[in-house]
Amino acid sequence: MKKGIFITFEGNDGAGKTTICLKIKEELEKRGYPVVYTREPGGSKIAEEIREILLDTKNTEMDQRTEALLYAASRRQHLVEKVVPALNEGKIVLCDRFVDSSLAYQGYARGIGMDEVWQINQFAISDYMPQKTLFLSVSMETGQKRMNIRGDKNRLDLEANDFHQKVRKGYDTLIEKYPDRIVVIDAEPSVDVVFKNALDQVMKVIESYE
Numbered sequence: 332m333k334k335g336i337f338i339t340f341e342g343n344d345g346a347g348k349t350t351i352c353l354k355i356k357e358e359l360e361k362r363g364y365p366v367v368y369t370r371e372p373g374g375s376k377i378a379e380e381i382r383e384i385l386l387d388t389k390n391t392e393m394d395q396r397t398e399a400l401l402y403a404a405s406r407r408q409h410l411v412e413k414v415v416p417a418l419n420e421g422k423i424v425l426c427d428r429f430v431d432s433s434l435a436y437q438g439y440a441r442g443i444g445m446d447e448v449w450q451i452n453q454f455a456i457s458d459y460m461p462q463k464t465l466f467l468s469v470s471m472e473t474g475q476k477r478m479n480i481r482g483d484k485n486r487l488d489l490e491a492n493d494f495h496q497k498v499r500k501g502y503d504t505l506i507e508k509y510p511d512r513i514v515v516i517d518a519e520p521s522v523d524v525v526f527k528n529a530l531d532q533v534m535k536v537i538e539s540y541e
């Protein structure tokens with residue numbers, strides 16, 4: 332049986348990942364591909380319940396390692412319940428955030444350490460890594476602007492600018508470390524332009540497996 336293709340989308344808050352991901356899903360379906368769009372944290376019942384704890388703005392006392400473990404737990408549940416079965420059915424899985432988010436947010440920005448966070452995540456994901464990761468790159472200003480338009484802010488959105496700058500630095504470290512897996516897409520232009528560039532990258536991956 333043909334195995335599926337696992338593609339993840341990453342970026343700072345306000346980069347526009349969800350919009351682009353959903354447009355790609357729609358386009359791939361139009362072209363006849365079997366696609367699953369999903370997101371982290373969440374994407375399945377138990378994982379969504381963990382998401383609520385993680386993003387609840389009232390949970391100001393959450394310990395950083397607890398936060399990292401909960402993201403990893405939510406990831407595990409979502410992976411076994413949703414991602415792996417879809418891949419086994421030969422589907423293309425588009426996942427809005429995955430392990431790189433934990434490495435950038437918890438590992439780098441929170442200061443736990445990327446290696447430490449990688450270890451707990453390796454336990455959570457075993458060998459399941461995406462074939463390709465699209466990193467949507469925006470300036471801090473653009474990210475903030477888009478977040479403000481979106482309105483309601485979660486616990487991590489409320490972190491200071493300094494935190495979001497560190498998140499970006501964490502991602503930059505990953506981009507340098509995994510140049511074959513992570514593709515950087517300039518997400519400053521209009522949705523149509525970003526969508527086209529992102530779709531080109533996704534099609535390259537699909538065609539390389541056909």
Ligand code: TYD
Pocket residue numbers: 343344345348349370371372386402427428429430432433434436437485487488
């Ligand atoms: P969400 O509303 O889904 O944000 P976005 O649309 O930007 O993806 O909230 C997810 C938040 O959780 C986001 O601020 C990033 C953060 N996050 C982590 O800190 N670590 C992780 O491992 C993941 C998956 C998300």
